[in-house]
Amino acid sequence: MRFRLFLREPSAVFWTFGFPILLSIALGIAFRNRPPEAVSIVVQAGPGADAILRELASPLIKARVQDGEAARRELRSGKVVLLIIPAAEGAARTYRYDETRPEARMARALVDDALQTAEGRLDPTPVRDERVTEPGARYIDFLLPGLVGLNLMSSSMWGIGYMIVDLRTKKLVKRLVATPMRRGDFLLSFVLMRAVFLLVEVPLLFAFGWVVFGVRVVGSPLLLMGLAMLGSLAFAGLGLLVASRARNTQTVGGLMNLVMMPMFIGSGVFFSTSNFPDGMQPLLRVLPLTALNDGLRAVTNAGAGPSQVAFAAVVLAVWAAVSFAAALRLFRWR
């Protein structure tokens, strides 16, 4: 019954299925594979400037010669990341750049390497470059499972939270309580509804990722679905819990954001959780979205087996059980 009602709200269908696809298209475009970008630098006009320009001939370096004052201005405004001040033969050449800017440090290394080599430096050990571009190690491969996780979280929580508060404000919850309906059944129906949608949602997103970006699921699809199912149960439980007391949609919206924001940022959707300080890691690891994302990624990209994702599965199952039980206790029935 819930299922039919949902399908009769076209906008809800879009937000569940269309939105994540649009998001991954947008991000896919932003992070599509392209040749490494060239760094822009400037050489201060003076004796030796043209020689430097010649030595820097490389597709990775975009260099120009400018007068002293103009060159400094360009550096200050960030148009270029490095300023080279040429020096007389034998004297020290000056690199002027902002050390805290990764691009600037990269430019310094590239420029110095190119100039020293051109001026006769010999590398003691020969090197061979192996460039990684094959599917499975690109940013989109990292991103897609994270987006699936994010989508499971937001569609479960918003879908359930809003629906329940809406039913409550329309006094439908009160009407249902006046029947012999079991209260647990009522709450369970929301959780099961989410589980059913998931059977469509997750394969759809992965199929999309495979067709458009060539993201392949290395591990078992069944294990992937199992994890997604646990994740969806955990978020459905949280959605119920968040909605269990709220009397209106404003309240539930605020609570939703409060619960989801930390996970949005801290659960490794767009970038790895390892960017956070070590002290926060244990905390981040037990967030349901972190567990889900880690699990999905392990299966999708690394082909992990059941034993490797057991921790994630346990975390999700605990969240699901605890939040559902708490929601059943706290739920405001009128």
Next chain:
Amino acid sequence: MRYPGGVAAIDGLDLDVHAGECFGLLGPNGAGKTTTVEILEGLLEPTAGDVEILGMRWSTDERRLRERLGVSLQETHLPERLTVIEALILFRSFFTKGREPEDVLRAVSLEEKRASYYEKLSGGQKQRLAVACALVGDPDLLFLDEPTTGLDPQSRLQLWDVVTEFKRAGRTVVLTTHYMEEAERLCDRVGIIDRGKLIALGSPRELIAALGGREVIEVTLGGGAIGEDRVGALSGIRGVSAVRRVAEGLALTADPLHVALPALLDHLRGAGLQLERLATRHATLEDVFVALTGRGLRD
């Protein structure tokens, strides 16, 4: 039952509803009717007092009680995109035994709307569906909270038929209303509630008889304000049992009419008062309410 802050919504209300009767709770808006039925329905917990229904109590037999109760709340909203028959099937699924949804659909004359979405129904149809959802569990006791408020006359008549049909099967109905007409038509007994207190209890006939007269004479007199002594004099007329002020003049409760009316005309003529308007009608529960509280039902 008390609201936060200590205002009693209903206070010391004692009621017995007999099996097989239609009992009406009557009163103006805010009198405590809904609070009373919601306590009876087990949706609100009384701060003090006891409720016993079909020999059971909410604290111990909630599920068994729910199986035997049909409830129509003051406002029932169903999901907008649910069809009529789906709503009935859904509510039927909550009960272990009950009536066929198709059967109930016929009882409330909604067969034509079988596959319509809830949002497409008119107010009267929505209300009939709400009552149908209460009937689908085949209850022994039916609660209807203001079932016809805001409905057009035709929808009201249709709902009255549904209730009458249910009563005929020997089942019990408790309904609230602020329409006196509805109470007189449907109810075997009514309780009149005002400000959380039960102020009268009996069959509509008994309550009207207690006014001291079954007829009401309304008069409008010319020539300025009517003094207290005049009101006193009028209530002394033979056959008149009470006089009260109404918007356009005075209302006299009279019985028998053929004695009171000539006496009234004689009195007015003797006092040199000019009669601008005179009308007579049967006394209603509205008059009972006004006589008891000094206020109209819809004030």
